[in-house]
Amino acid sequence: MYERPVSGLEAKTKSRSRVIVLSVNGETHEVMVRPRHRLIDVIRDQLNLTGTKDGCQSGTCGACTVLLNGRPVLACLTLAVDCDGKEVRTIEGLAENGQLNKVQEAFLDQGAIQCGFCTPGMVMSATALLDDNPKPSRHQIDKALEGNLCRCTGYNAIVDAVLQASGQGGVKPVMK
Amino acid sequence: MILFEFDHERPNTPDEAVALLTHAGPDARLLAGGTDLIPNMRYRTVTPALLVSLGAIQPEAPREEKDGSLRLDALAKLVTIENSALVRKRAPMLAESAHTVAGNQIRQMGTLGGNLCQDTRCLYFNQQHDFQFVAPCYKRGGDCCYPFPRNDKSTCWSVFMSDIAPALIALKAEIEIQGEQGLRRQPLEALYAGDGLKPHKLGQAELLRAVIVPPASPRQGWGYHKESVRGGLEFGMAILAATVTLAADSKACEGARLALGAVREAPVRLTETEKAMAGQALDAERIAEIAEAASQEVNPLPHHGFTKAHLRDVIRIQMRRLLARAVERAVNPNA
Numbered sequence: 001m002y003e004r005p006v007s008g009l010e011a012k013t014k015s016r017s018r019v020i021v022l023s024v025n026g027e028t029h030e031v032m033v034r035p036r037h038r039l040i041d042v043i044r045d046q047l048n049l050t051g052t053k054d055g056c057q058s059g060t061c062g063a064c065t066v067l068l069n070g071r072p073v074l075a076c077l078t079l080a081v082d083c084d085g086k087e088v089r090t091i092e093g094l095a096e097n098g099q100l101n102k103v104q105e106a107f108l109d110q111g112a113i114q115c116g117f118c119t120p121g122m123v124m125s126a127t128a129l130l131d132d133n134p135k136p137s138r139h140q141i142d143k144a145l146e147g148n149l150c151r152c153t154g155y156n157a158i159v160d161a162v163l164q165a166s167g168q169g170g171v172k173p174v175m176k
Numbered sequence: 177m178i179l180f181e182f183d184h185e186r187p188n189t190p191d192e193a194v195a196l197l198t199h200a201g202p203d204a205r206l207l208a209g210g211t212d213l214i215p216n217m218r219y220r221t222v223t224p225a226l227l228v229s230l231g232a233i234q235p236e237a238p239r240e241e242k243d244g245s246l247r248l249d250a251l252a253k254l255v256t257i258e259n260s261a262l263v264r265k266r267a268p269m270l271a272e273s274a275h276t277v278a279g280n281q282i283r284q285m286g287t288l289g290g291n292l293c294q295d296t297r298c299l300y301f302n303q304q305h306d307f308q309f310v311a312p313c314y315k316r317g318g319d320c321c322y323p324f325p326r327n328d329k330s331t332c333w334s335v336f337m338s339d340i341a342p343a344l345i346a347l348k349a350e351i352e353i354q355g356e357q358g359l360r361r362q363p364l365e366a367l368y369a370g371d372g373l374k375p376h377k378l379g380q381a382e383l384l385r386a387v388i389v390p391p392a393s394p395r396q397g398w399g400y401h402k403e404s405v406r407g408g409l410e411f412g413m414a415i416l417a418a419t420v421t422l423a424a425d426s427k428a429c430e431g432a433r434l435a436l437g438a439v440r441e442a443p444v445r446l447t448e449t450e451k452a453m454a455g456q457a458l459d460a461e462r463i464a465e466i467a468e469a470a471s472q473e474v475n476p477l478p479h480h481g482f483t484k485a486h487l488r489d490v491i492r493i494q495m496r497r498l499l500a501r502a503v504e505r506a507v508n509p510n511a
């Protein structure tokens with residue numbers, strides 16, 4: 001019978017923790033994690049990158065979406081110990097030299113943000129989509145974003161923003 | 177953070193994974209994509225002491241075997257199945273069923289094996305229980321059942337909601353299981369126990385290695401439908417899959433396989449209806465009768481707010497549509 005690891009001081013002395021190496025937004029980090037820590041716990045609580053949101057914690061909302069080795073995954077369902085040696089990109093890592101990426105710009109132009117809680121996850125999903133498919137149709141955008149829940153916008157402005165970012169019509173005039 | 181301590185191993189080969197499971201005993205669990213297991217661990221409905229992660233084992237790409245069958249690694253991600261040109265050509269129904277699962281992120285993470293081995297679901301089970309002041313149900317080790325209050329038989333009527341299993345059963349797929357004794361091969365149906373408390377007949381130290389889809393017969397058509405309310409990021413209300421093979425005259429039915437998901441503790445095969453279809457000319461009228469018979473052959477469990485009568489209606493109507501589609505495809509494979 002397998003002996004369950006114990007929590008608290010006793011566990012620390014038994015040291016079930018391990019060190020993993022993560023590249024986050026191009027910077028290498030060594031972090032100490034226990035098996036029970038998820039990727040989102042490391043990103044938010046250890047690296048203080050709070051752009052990635054912890055919403056439902058059960059896979060249903062997409063607010064925690066990050067790119068793991070370039071693929072959009074849910075940081076709330078990924079164990080940190082399984083990410084050793086991998087490359088993570090979060091919403092903080094999309095801007096280059098202080099310049100927002102084209103998806104972020106388009107979200108601003110189209111008013112695709114209301115409360116903003118879903119936005120980091122939406123932008124990560126949309127960025128991954130455009131990496132794979134630079135000219136998606138409206139239907140392909142719907143399908144790619146189906147794992148990202150938004151309680152505010154009604155989604156149309158978000159889909160418009162992804163269309164704009166893919167260079168297929170900037171629908172609304174830009175507000176200055 | 178998951179709210180209890182557990183340990184984690186990351187074997188490099190399936191053999192090592194089996195050895196770890198054997199050594200660790202019943203408190204160990206396999207972890208593939210984690211999209212089914214981690215939410216259940218968050219809710220503390222499953223509390224393993226050790227996770228044996230399959231993350232370090234590289235899945236093989238889908239490939240065609242010498243006898244023309246299609247071999248899929250159980251560790252393959254659902255996106256691989258959905259996008260593989262070989263799968264789309266050789267088993268389009270399988271690609272379509274993988275495409276309907278959850279949302280993109282979950283298909284990027286989730287695996288074929290995890291999909292087929294996922295736990296059954298119930299509105300009263302798959303949720304956070306900490307803030308509820310109610311007694312645990314049978315599936316959580318308690319002594320009651322909420323959706324079936326007169327159930328005093330310790331039976332759990334949770335439903336098995338894989339979108340892919342019915343498609344694979346209609347395609348007559350087999351699975352390869354690896355255990356201490358080596359590999360064994362069996363039809364996919366035989367994996368399911370039909371018991372909500374323990375839905376799978378896998379040994380404690382066994383793992384699913386591969387799924388094998390036999391070559392389609394000539395003049396075989398398929399139809400697949402997942403009924404849901406929203407149509408996105410949602411478990412199925414009822415999942416229907418069928419293959420129909422026509423005789424040389426392209427009219428009479430030579431054979432059929434019909435499978436349903438999400439309406440019982442295991443995927444259901446409609447063997448009586450299949451038998452009744454043999455030799456029949458599948459015109460619109462006949463298809464309507466068959467669909468009616470199909471909806472009567474199964475006794476759907478009411479689940480997630482859907483009544484038995486509603487589920488029967490869904491099965492009847494969608495079965496009629498998808499059988500018509502299957503016949504169309506059997507006559508003209510490019511349809």
Ligand SMILES: Cc1cc2nc3c(=O)[nH]c(=O)nc-3n(C[C@H](O)[C@H](O)[C@H](O)COP(=O)(O)OP(=O)(O)OC[C@H]3O[C@@H](n4cnc5c(N)ncnc54)[C@H](O)[C@@H]3O)c2cc1C
Binds near residue numbers: 340411
């Ligand atoms: C929001 C949400 C929506 C979902 N929607 C759907 C849906 O619409 N349709 C659907 O079918 N599913 C759905 N799922 C369920 C599930 O995520 C997927 O079915 C997924 O394919 C499971 O695969 P996994 O690799 O993540 O499994 P895991 O969570 O890693 O494993 C699931 C179970 O299978 C066992 N297991 C895993 N691999 C093997 C193996 N090779 N051999 C033996 N046992 C194994 C594990 O021990 C565990 O008990 C959804 C999940 C979430 C969170």
Ligand code: SF4
Binds near residue numbers: 297315331372
């Ligand atoms: S059907 Fe099963 S999971 Fe649902 S309440 Fe009853 S015993 Fe629990």
Ligand code: FES
Binds near residue numbers: 058074
């Ligand atoms: S927090 Fe990860 S999907 Fe909701």
Ligand code: FES
Binds near residue numbers: 112115116118151153
């Ligand atoms: S903007 Fe509020 S949830 Fe999307």
